[in-house]
Amino acid sequence: MNESEDELEQRLRALFADERLGVEPTADAGPAIVAGARRRRQRQRVLMASTGAVCALGLVAGGLTVFRLHAQDNTAQIVASQPTVGDAPVLTPTPESPSSTPIAADPPPPAPPSEEIHTSTKARQPSRPGAPTHADPPAKVTTGSLLTADGLGGLKLGMTETQLADQGITLTNAKQTSNCTYYDVQGAGVPAATALVSPSSGVVVVKPDGAAHTPEGVGSGSSKDDVLASYPGTSVQSGGLVSPVGGDGSYVFTLSDDGAVASIDLRSANQDCAG
Incomplete structure (x- = not known):
């Protein structure tokens, strides 16, 4: 509980004027006590401000560490769930990390030229019949x-x-x-x-x-x-x-x-x- 300087000075004066103390204060005792109390309050304010700054820095550093670990876990999950064959999927961020960047798999390697040549050659080949064909039998003559x-x-x-x-x-x-x-x-x-x-x-x-x-x-x-x-x-x-x-x-x-x-x-x- 903070008191104004005037109230504090008045209470000190009343305390020193009490006959029960049995000590007669000097003429400059009141101003000295007031100045000491003022210095004590300033040190308390500086200490509280420093403590608050240190706590704020600790919270910020802890939050960054947790966010970094959480982002790494999400990245591992995304990489593990990627398919291994086919076209490269387009990944979207998980709900736990909306700000994480999607990771795209490497595109599949191009087919070797031999396969392309084989495919084009097969496309040009005529369809083969299911069974061998036989020569037509001779035309029958029934006249005469x-x-x-x-x-x-x-x-x-x-x-x-x-x-x-x-x-x-x-x-x-x-x-x-x-x-x-x-x-x-x-x-x-x-x-x-x-x-x-x-x-x-x-x-x-x-x-x-x-x-x-x-x-x-x-x-x-x-x-x-x-x-x-x-x-x-x-x-x-x-x-x-x-x-x-x-x-x-x-x-x-x-x-x-x-x-x-x-x-x-x-x-x-x-x-x-x-x-």
Whole structure:
């Protein structure tokens, strides 16, 4: 409790005037006491001001230390939570440290040139089919007479002239050649054709008149490739193609100038005829 100088002086004067003290103060005792009290109050004020300044400095230093530690902890949390792959994320401050600066991860390294070249090469490559493709099968020919591996209708390889007559097949316009005879053949169930008959082996050659085709769809107009594809054992002989068809028979395909099949005949290997 602070008192004014006038009140203090009055109380001191009253105290010194009290007879019970038994001491007679000197004439300058009052001013000396007042001056001493004034100096004491000034020292107290200086001490209190210094103490307050020291406390304020301590609080400021402590706050800075705590803020620095807290900022370091937040930075560690941000770095630990960064993804390790992909594009660099854009980080935002956490609510505990709104003033902290976001930390951006380093951008990913550029892809090596080899990958870019590989990617562009793959983009230029045409799409590969799921399964290998096969060549289209030969076009089937179904026009004309059907010549099978054993003959033409009722006209079969190996039949003798007597057997042909018994079947109602007539032989006309005979043409002798070496040991065999050519006939024009007519009869029920037999398309118009020419037959070469051997005295010992019977019919050895059957040649339809006009267009004909085989059961495999090879006939007049078929290409050489069609013949080779349909009959793998085909060989080239005397400007034509000879295709074995099992047993003693073989197809003989005569080719035109453009390489297409012009005619077909069926021949037996067991013959003593020329040609």
